[in-house]
Amino acid sequence: MRRTVWVIAIAASGALSVAAAAQQAAGGLHPDKPWAFPAQIEKPFPEDPAPKMLPGSSKSYTMMQIDDLLNPPDWYPDQHPAPPSIVVKGHGGAMACGACHLMSGLGHPESSDLTGLTAEYLLQQMADFKSGARKDPTGKRMNGIAMEVTDQEAAEAAQYFASLQRRPFQKVIEAAMVPRTFLGNGRMRFVDPGGATEPIGMRIITVPEDQPRVRLRDPNSGFVSYVPPGSLAKGKALVENGEGRTIACGICHGPDLKGLSTIPRLAGMHPIYTARQLYWFKDGTRNGVSAAQMQPVVGSLTDEDVVAISAYLASLAP
Numbered sequence: 001m002r003r004t005v006w007v008i009a010i011a012a013s014g015a016l017s018v019a020a021a022a023q024q025a026a027g028g029l030h031p032d033k034p035w036a037f038p039a040q041i042e043k044p045f046p047e048d049p050a051p052k053m054l055p056g057s058s059k060s061y062t063m064m065q066i067d068d069l070l071n072p073p074d075w076y077p078d079q080h081p082a083p084p085s086i087v088v089k090g091h092g093g094a095m096a097c098g099a100c101h102l103m104s105g106l107g108h109p110e111s112s113d114l115t116g117l118t119a120e121y122l123l124q125q126m127a128d129f130k131s132g133a134r135k136d137p138t139g140k141r142m143n144g145i146a147m148e149v150t151d152q153e154a155a156e157a158a159q160y161f162a163s164l165q166r167r168p169f170q171k172v173i174e175a176a177m178v179p180r181t182f183l184g185n186g187r188m189r190f191v192d193p194g195g196a197t198e199p200i201g202m203r204i205i206t207v208p209e210d211q212p213r214v215r216l217r218d219p220n221s222g223f224v225s226y227v228p229p230g231s232l233a234k235g236k237a238l239v240e241n242g243e244g245r246t247i248a249c250g251i252c253h254g255p256d257l258k259g260l261s262t263i264p265r266l267a268g269m270h271p272i273y274t275a276r277q278l279y280w281f282k283d284g285t286r287n288g289v290s291a292a293q294m295q296p297v298v299g300s301l302t303d304e305d306v307v308a309i310s311a312y313l314a315s316l317a318p
Contacts (some may be wrong), residue, residue, distance in 0.1 A: 008123060027139035028285030032120040035203040036272045036279070038110050038138055038187035045185050045215065054218050066216055067185070072099040072215055079105060081163060082181045084156035086149055094148035095118065095141065097157050102289060104219035109206045109235040110138065110187040114161040116258060116318055122158035128288035135285055138187070138276075166258075169222040171209070172311055178205045178226040185215065198298040200228050202303050204271050204311060225271050227311035235312025238305055245300045249313075252293070257316060262289075268318025271310040278306045 030037050053059040057075045066073050070090040074083075081102055087103065090096040100111035107113045114122065129146035136142035149157075180196040181189040189207050206225040208214035208233035212223035239249045239257070250256075252263050258264035266274065278301065280286035281294040301309070 002244070009078075009243055028135060028280055028283060030189035030279055033203075033279070034183070035189075036275045040086045041184060041187065041221055042182045043190075052216050054213065054216060057173075060191040069095040072096050072103075074098065074103050075216075075218060076103075076220070079219070081160065083160050084153070086153040086157050087160055087264060092148050092155060094145045094153075096257040097161070099187045099217075100141075101161070102217060102219045104218060106163045106167070106169045106222075107270065107273075108186060108188055108214070109223060109272050111316070112273050113269050115164045116166040116268075117162060118259070118261060119155075119158040120162060121259070121262045121264050123154060124289055126154045126158070131288075133288040135280075135287075137280075137285060166177060166265075166268065168205070168318060170223075170225055170268075170270065172225050172227060172232070172271065172315040174231060175200060175227045176229055179207065181205060181207060188214070188218075189274035199268055200226060202228060202307055204307055206270065206272050223270070225311070225314055227271070228307060231311040232315055235308035235310070235315075238309050245302075245305060246297050249309075257313065258318070265318065266313045269314060274310040274313055275306050278310065 029039065031039075047063040049062060049064075051062055052066065053060050054075050058074050059073065061073045065071070071088070074088060083098065084102060086094065087097040090099070101107040101114050105113065105115040111148060125134060126146050126149070129136065129142045132143065134142075146154075176199065177197045178200045180192040180194070181194055182199050184190045189205065190211055191207050204225055204227050206223050208221065209224050210218075210221045214223070237243050238246060242248050252260070253262045253266050254263070257267040259266065277286065278298050281291060282298045282301065284295070286294075298306075
């Protein structure tokens with residue numbers, strides 16, 4: 001039965017469609033899906049130079065310090081093991097890992113949640129970024145970072161993030177109408193202060209649960225992801241059964257979808273991050289060790305399928 005499903009999936013994928021090829025030619029940025037692919041900041045925040053603080057932290061930082069990608073803030077050093085140097089301090093073209101992924105490893109939607117991933121998987125991704133097999137079209141940051149860090153730094157960072165605790169970092173809510181948003185600092189979406197709403201369409205809209213705290217890179221303040229009505233049920237069916245268009249995710253990612261060895265966890269990940277990976281596997285932007293397995297699996301997925309799968313996986317306990 002499993003072999004039959006794989007044959008169907010591979011046959012259905014075929015060659016890249018004209019649309020997918022066009023997206024690949026555009027560098028994997030998918031300009032028709034700005035909800036998933038952060039590009040140019042639309043409205044930067046005016047910054048107050050006064051030092052900032054967070055509840056329960058003895059630290060204080062200015063916004064200039066908070067936005068220093070070579071030396072990001074560590075608000076709660078008592079909440080995690082002592083991180084290796086490259087996590088807290090970058091050098092040259094290598095930003096500190098904690099700038100995007102936070103010291104907690106939970107990350108922001110424009111990057112990735114690294115908790116619950118094995119060191120072996122993380123090291124393979126760094127190798128793929130370094131070789132160019134895996135590309136980071138939204139800013140090309142990871143390719144440049146991978147070229148700059150040493151093998152020892154990569155190994156230390158991988159061991160650190162693999163040791164961190166998984167925990168829920170977002171809520172998934174089905175809604176036909178969502179807040180109007182803009183792309184702000186950190187390539188994140190923020191709610192427009194005017195309070196306007198708009199139809200969600202076939203999108204996932206992820207915004208901070210507490211905008212000021214997330215803007216300060218608070219590792220304890222998560223996100224809300226709005227998804228189209230019916231997405232969770234559709235996603236559950238696709239993830240668990242494939243629905244004739246793909247295969248059950250648990251076959252490779254484990255029955256609880258929390259990963260196996262060099263296969264990553266899917267449960268509880270940022271949904272727009274998951275959506276980006278599915279689109280990049282589909283259009284050929286993402287290559288590397290896992291790509292040959294994933295490309296036929298996603299070949300027949302529609303936009304609705306990608307949204308539904310990503311939404312359902314995000315709703316699961318990490």
